[in-house]
Amino acid sequence: MALSTPPLxxxxxxxxxxxxxxxxxxxxxxxxxxxxxxxxxIARHGVQGFSLREAAAAVGVSPSAAYRHYADKAALLxxxxxxxxxxxxxxxxAATARVRGRGPRDARARFLAQGRAYVEFAAEHPERFAVxxxxxxxxxxxxxxxxxxxxxxxxxxxSAVLDELLEAGVIHPQRRPGAELLAWSAIHGLAHLLVxxxxxxxxxxxxxxxxxxxxxxxxxxxxxxxAPREA
Amino acid sequence: MALSTPPLxxxxxxxxxxxxxxxxxxxxxxxxxxxxxxxxxIARHGVQGFSLREAAAAVGVSPSAAYRHYADKAALLxxxxxxxxxxxxxxxxAATARVRGRGPRDARARFLAQGRAYVEFAAEHPERFAVxxxxxxxxxxxxxxxxxxxxxxxxxxxSAVLDELLEAGVIHPQRRPGAELLAWSAIHGLAHLLVxxxxxxxxxxxxxxxxxxxxxxxxxxxxxxxAPREA
DNA sequence: TGTACATCAGTGAACGCGCGTTCACTGATGTAC
DNA sequence: TGTACATCAGTGAACGCGCGTTCACTGATGTAC
Numbered sequence: 239m240a241l242s243t244p245p246l247x248x249x250x251x252x253x254x255x256x257x258x259x260x261x262x263x264x265x266x267x268x269x270x271x272x273x274x275x276x277x278x279x280i281a282r283h284g285v286q287g288f289s290l291r292e293a294a295a296a297v298g299v300s301p302s303a304a305y306r307h308y309a310d311k312a313a314l315l316x317x318x319x320x321x322x323x324x325x326x327x328x329x330x331x332a333a334t335a336r337v338r339g340r341g342p343r344d345a346r347a348r349f350l351a352q353g354r355a356y357v358e359f360a361a362e363h364p365e366r367f368a369v370x371x372x373x374x375x376x377x378x379x380x381x382x383x384x385x386x387x388x389x390x391x392x393x394x395x396x397s398a399v400l401d402e403l404l405e406a407g408v409i410h411p412q413r414r415p416g417a418e419l420l421a422w423s424a425i426h427g428l429a430h431l432l433v434x435x436x437x438x439x440x441x442x443x444x445x446x447x448x449x450x451x452x453x454x455x456x457x458x459x460x461x462x463x464x465a466p467r468e469a
Numbered sequence: 470m471a472l473s474t475p476p477l478x479x480x481x482x483x484x485x486x487x488x489x490x491x492x493x494x495x496x497x498x499x500x501x502x503x504x505x506x507x508x509x510x511i512a513r514h515g516v517q518g519f520s521l522r523e524a525a526a527a528v529g530v531s532p533s534a535a536y537r538h539y540a541d542k543a544a545l546l547x548x549x550x551x552x553x554x555x556x557x558x559x560x561x562x563a564a565t566a567r568v569r570g571r572g573p574r575d576a577r578a579r580f581l582a583q584g585r586a587y588v589e590f591a592a593e594h595p596e597r598f599a600v601x602x603x604x605x606x607x608x609x610x611x612x613x614x615x616x617x618x619x620x621x622x623x624x625x626x627x628s629a630v631l632d633e634l635l636e637a638g639v640i641h642p643q644r645r646p647g648a649e650l651l652a653w654s655a656i657h658g659l660a661h662l663l664v665x666x667x668x669x670x671x672x673x674x675x676x677x678x679x680x681x682x683x684x685x686x687x688x689x690x691x692x693x694x695x696a697p698r699e700a
Numbered sequence: 701t702g703t704a705c706a707t708c709a710g711t712g713a714a715c716g717c718g719c720g721t722t723c724a725c726t727g728a729t730g731t732a733c
Numbered sequence: 734t735g736t737a738c739a740t741c742a743g744t745g746a747a748c749g750c751g752c753g754t755t756c757a758c759t760g761a762t763g764t765a766c
Contacts, residue, residue, distance in 0.1 A: 264708085264709060264710070264760090264761065264762075265709080265710080268709080268710090284604050285517065286516065286517060286604065289751075289752060289753085290752085290753065290754090291751070291752065291753075292751090292752095299710075299711090300710075300711050300712065301712095301752095301753080301754085302710085302711075302712080302754080302755080302756085303709070303710055303711075305753095305754075305755085306708085306709055306710070307709090310753075310754080311752095311753065311754095371661070371665040371667060372665070373515050373517065375665070375667070416681070419659070419678065419681070419682065420655065420681075420682055420685045422658065422662065422668075423654075423655050423656075423658035423659040423662060423682055424651065424654050424655040424658055425654075425658065426658040426661065426662055427653065427654035427655055427656065427657035427658025427659070427660075427661065428650070428654040428658070429658075430602070430657065430658065430661050431653065431654060431657055434602040434603070434606070436602060436606070437653075447650065450647070450650070450651075451650065451651055451654055454651045454686070454689040454690070455685070455689065457688070457689040457692050458685040458686065458688040458689035459685070461688050461692075495727090495728060495729075495741085495742060495743070496742080496743080499742080499743090520718075520719060520720085521719085521720065521721090522718070522719065522720075523718090523719095530743075530744090531743075531744050531745065532719095532720080532721085532745095533721080533722080533723090533743085533744075533745080534742070534743055534744075536720095536721075536722085537741085537742055537743070538742090541720075541721080542719095542720065542721095
């Protein structure tokens with residue numbers, strides 16, 4: 239009886255890379271295939287170690303083919319950043335839409351859902367999150383830097399929910415102006431501390447942390463400026 | 470009369486680079502000269518574009534000389550990250566020490582001073598801040614990741630001030646556990662949004678933003694868990 | 701339905717480059733006697 | 734005070750490599766007649 243012992247382990251394959259299949263001369267959708275490969279490779283080697291050539295190879299295409307669709311490497315990374323921002327915005331909208339009703343509890347729930355969406359996106363796609371805020375992200379767009387976040391982006395959605403909270407009486411009128419700053423900073427800080435590996439959640443579920451921080455923000459925004467601050 | 474018009478502008482020199490002076494065979498302190506050059510170069514081209522060779526050249530030394538002091542490129546960047554963390558910690562201590570007294574106002578002032586120190590470090594040294602939280606920073610140290618921040622680091626100092634605030638009655642006992650999370654997230658988020666170019670302060674002075682966010686945090690921590698949250 | 705042709709999306713070889721790292725070496729330094 | 738020698742901190746040439754980008758090209762596609 240011929241024995242062939244199957245391997246007990248197959249080596250870790252890592253996240254699936256679009257398998258290099260060169261079947262058709264014309265690739266179906268090379269631009270997005272390249273973006274997808276970029277995300278996978280960045281997850282693997284960091285933005286540092288990302289190369290256009292490797293992305294092309296992963297897709298099964300010659301390096302120069304990429305230049306048919308992107309002016310250069312930076313343009314590809316910019317597209318990755320743009321996609322990430324768009325998906326984040328979409329998740330924001332979806333999270334908000336899922337909660338109906340106009341009471342204070344609903345407004346609060348929508349606010350927390352947004353926070354969860356933000357941090358969960360970061361946790362699920364740390365590499366895309368990093369690119370978003372890296373040198374090829376929104377910040378590189380010059381003076382109109384945060385435009386991508388503002389117009390129709392996460393920032394706009396946050397503003398809308400804060401308005402609701404104001405209407406619902408959850409936050410105090412005096413504290414509404416600039417309330418975005420606190421909420422965005424707190425949630426973004428949590429996300430970035432996690433993504434950068436600086437902060438580690440032990441057993442605590444991520445959603446719990448977000449809720450805690452979100453609640454804290456609302457508590458801060460509920461009190462008028464002169465409210466007694468000392469317990 | 471011979472006219473020689475002096476240039477109206479001298480081109481922006483950028484931050485001073487340690488001038489390559491090869492005078493002595495033995496460099497005074499090559500390790501820190503390399504770190505310094507690294508910081509300057511990273512400020513110029515980003516961590517992405519940083520190379521050991523260029524740092525060596527900036528210091529006026531052959532590329533291989535660096536290997537006498539650092540195992541490899543990553544080790545040098547790790548040293549840069551470590552230095553940044555150390556300086557941040559030192560600034561924290563200094564900021565805290567500057568405020569004397571044990572009343573609630575003093576504790577609050579110390580808390581805000583720490584926040585200012587954090588964000589100001591980020592604003593003054595965005596490249597070092599980025600390296601600190603980048604792939605060569607604290608987060609890369611594995612499971613004991615945030616140890617650098619905890620033991621004797623900024624995190625420890627923050628905890629101490631929160632204890633003071635508790636004692637002084639500024640924050641509510643119920644809300645003390647885990648209060649670091651809110652404060653660190655909020656301040657770190659502000660710092661990172663600024664450094665990444667996502668958020669832009671208009672005319673608002675940086676210190677004003679920090680104070681606002683710090684105050685918000687304290688407001689949130691002042692109320693007991695069941696405090697009325699709706700204004 | 702069939703052919704000519706413009707357009708599009710790839711190929712693959714080549715370019716010059718700067719990189720991280722190694723190696724055998726040499727100049728400077730300081731210590732023992 | 735002077736010399737021998739171990740140690741330290743540099744040099745500089747070389748390695749192999751993968752990178753971004755270009756170029757002249759060719760195969761596939763679709764449209765006009």
